[in-house]
Amino acid sequence: MRAALYLRVSTLDQHPESQLHDLLHLAQQRGWDVVGRFIDHGISGTRAKRPGLDLMMSEARKGRFDVVVVWACDRLARSVRHFLEVLDELNHFGVAFVSYREQIDTGGPLGRALMVIIGAIAELERSLIIERVRAGMRRAKLEGRHIGRNPVQVDVDAIRRERARGMSLREIAKLHRIGKTTVARILKDHATGVPQGALLTCSQTVESTNADQAA
Numbered sequence: 001m002r003a004a005l006y007l008r009v010s011t012l013d014q015h016p017e018s019q020l021h022d023l024l025h026l027a028q029q030r031g032w033d034v035v036g037r038f039i040d041h042g043i044s045g046t047r048a049k050r051p052g053l054d055l056m057m058s059e060a061r062k063g064r065f066d067v068v069v070v071w072a073c074d075r076l077a078r079s080v081r082h083f084l085e086v087l088d089e090l091n092h093f094g095v096a097f098v099s100y101r102e103q104i105d106t107g108g109p110l111g112r113a114l115m116v117i118i119g120a121i122a123e124l125e126r127s128l129i130i131e132r133v134r135a136g137m138r139r140a141k142l143e144g145r146h147i148g149r150n151p152v153q154v155d156v157d158a159i160r161r162e163r164a165r166g167m168s169l170r171e172i173a174k175l176h177r178i179g180k181t182t183v184a185r186i187l188k189d190h191a192t193g194v195p196q197g198a199l200l201t202c203s204q205t206v207e208s209t210n211a212d213q214a215a
Contacts, residue, residue, distance in 0.1 A: 001096075003032035004065040006056055008040040008075045016041070019071035022100050026069065035065050045078035057086070060093045072101040084121055154178060156190050163187055 005023045007016040016039055027034050036059060040052035053076075059065065068090060070076050076099075077083035087106070090097055096107035105111045154176055162172050173180040 001030075001032050001067055002035045002065040003027050003067050003069050004036040004038060004056060004059065005034060006038045006052065006068055006070050006076060008043065008045060008050070008052070010044055011042055014042075019075070022071060023069050026098075026100055032067065032069075045074055045076070048077075048082050053086075057089065060090060060095050063093070065095065067096040067098055067107065069098045069100065071099075073099050073104070081125065084125070154182075154186065156186055159183060159186055160190065 005020065005027070007019045007023070009016050009019075020037070024034065036056070038052040038056040038059075040050045043050050043052075056068065060068070073083060077086055087097055091106070096105070096111070098105045098107070104114070106114060159172055159176065162175070163169075167175075169180045169183045173183045176183070
């Protein structure tokens with residue numbers, strides 16, 4: 001198996017060598033090929049965004065390794081929520097997780113059962129967040145508060161006239177400071193064909209031409 005080692009120390013005067021020694025020894029015992037070492041030096045575990053961790057997750061998405069090995073769970077994350085999110089994402093990529101100190105291994109039968117539980121907890125958390133957002137929107141609506149962006153005020157007649165003069169959707173959008181898709185939708189929703197005056201003029205021109213030819 002291809003293994004990635006993740007190491008983190010909280011302060012600059014700490015060194016990850018002791019963690020690295022134990023993880024390399026564990027990888028050797030299990031016959032793993034260490035293909036990457038990701039280190040965050042002097043960064044707190046409470047921070048969800050870390051250069052080493054972000055790079056490791058990016059490499060996991062590309063399928064560069066099969067297992068992530070850490071010295072202890074708190075090296076990966078301090079909060080339970082962040083820890084579950086990382087494990088759930090690794091599971092989604094098909095990457096196992098091993099902790100040296102806690103003896104957690106998601107690659108075995110018990111570990112796979114743990115990942116099912118972690119996945120269910122993560123899904124529950126996402127559902128709760130969605131429900132809280134919806135509840136907040138319902139409350140705002142009942143209180144008469146506006147939700148979302150303010151509506152754009154546009155001159156529909158002006159847009160139709162400019163389009164009739166041959167202006168492109170991009171030019172009209174730039175003139176009114178709206179999106180090109182919005183212009184197209186406005187023209188579609190308020191379409192009434194070519195103005196009647198233009199049709200009459202066109203018809204009169206054709207009739208006059210035919211009369212001259214007959215004469």
